[in-house]
Amino acid sequence: MEVRVADDPHAAASAAAALIARRLRDAVRRRGRASIAVSGGSTPGVMFDVLSTLDVPWAAVTVFQVDERIAPDGDPDRNAVQLHDHLVAATPLRPAQVRLMPVTVARLPAAAERYGKLVAAAAPLDVVHLGMGDDGHTASWPPGDPVIDSPRAVDLCAEYNGRRRMTLTPGPVNAARLRVLLVAGAAKRPMLERLLAGDRTLPVARVRRSGTVIFADVAAAPPLLPR
Numbered sequence: 559m560e561v562r563v564a565d566d567p568h569a570a571a572s573a574a575a576a577l578i579a580r581r582l583r584d585a586v587r588r589r590g591r592a593s594i595a596v597s598g599g600s601t602p603g604v605m606f607d608v609l610s611t612l613d614v615p616w617a618a619v620t621v622f623q624v625d626e627r628i629a630p631d632g633d634p635d636r637n638a639v640q641l642h643d644h645l646v647a648a649t650p651l652r653p654a655q656v657r658l659m660p661v662t663v664a665r666l667p668a669a670a671e672r673y674g675k676l677v678a679a680a681a682p683l684d685v686v687h688l689g690m691g692d693d694g695h696t697a698s699w700p701p702g703d704p705v706i707d708s709p710r711a712v713d714l715c716a717e718y719n720g721r722r723r724m725t726l727t728p729g730p731v732n733a734a735r736l737r738v739l740l741v742a743g744a745a746k747r748p749m750l751e752r753l754l755a756g757d758r759t760l761p762v763a764r765v766r767r768s769g770t771v772i773f774a775d776v777a778a779a780p781p782l783l784p785r
């Protein structure tokens with residue numbers, strides 16, 4: 559895993575957005591289309607804001623979700639709210655290009671399977687954006703949750719931080735051409751240190767090392783990493 563350390567969270571988010579934009583441009587130039595799956599949480603908002611200002615051929619881009627909380631449309635817990643407010647509303651992306659996870663339907667397992675088919679049709683994704691929790695989770699792979707070993711492309715985890723979640727599993731995440739892991743803040747340093755030291759017990763350690771770039775701010779980065 560390549561690690562790029564930036565001075566502060568905004569600089570880390572901006573550097574991540576620049577790499578993502580470059581990869582989306584390359585994909586459209588080579589294949590006429592591009593796909594990205596994005597995570598939620600508190601960190602991505604700044605990255606989406608920067609990404610929305612960069613040169614990206616949005617008309618040829620399809621946006622998927624890495625994970626989504628099982629909550630009503632418009633609920634502030636939904637990752638879709640941040641995605642809309644900080645990226646979709648600020649770019650020419652049309653609703654048909656944004657494949658939101660179907661988390662408000664009655665039969666969630668069947669909905670997860672349908673979403674898995676959508677992702678499979680776009681595979682390999684050009685970019686998967688990930689965050690990391692201070693417990694070492696990524697996507698919605700909570701520590702100890704069996705979802706991380708699911709044979710399905712998209713599945714459901716048990717309740718975590720008050721919500722069940724629908725999530726991509728390691729299969730489609732690791733099949734993507736590029737993974738961008740954005741980590742900011744001192745609370746993340748212990749887990750980032752363990753990840754880089756080779757601790758395979760962390761959920762985030764199931765992310766493929768090759769083809770993954772970690773963007774961290776100084777606060778999250780272990781002290782010996784080059785700047």
Ligand code: 6PG
Pocket residue numbers: 597598599600601602624625626627637688689690691695696697698
């Ligand atoms: C979610 C996210 C989750 C996130 C990490 C880091 O639905 O909460 O997808 O996996 O990436 O929890 O979250 P922060 O960005 O808030 O640190």
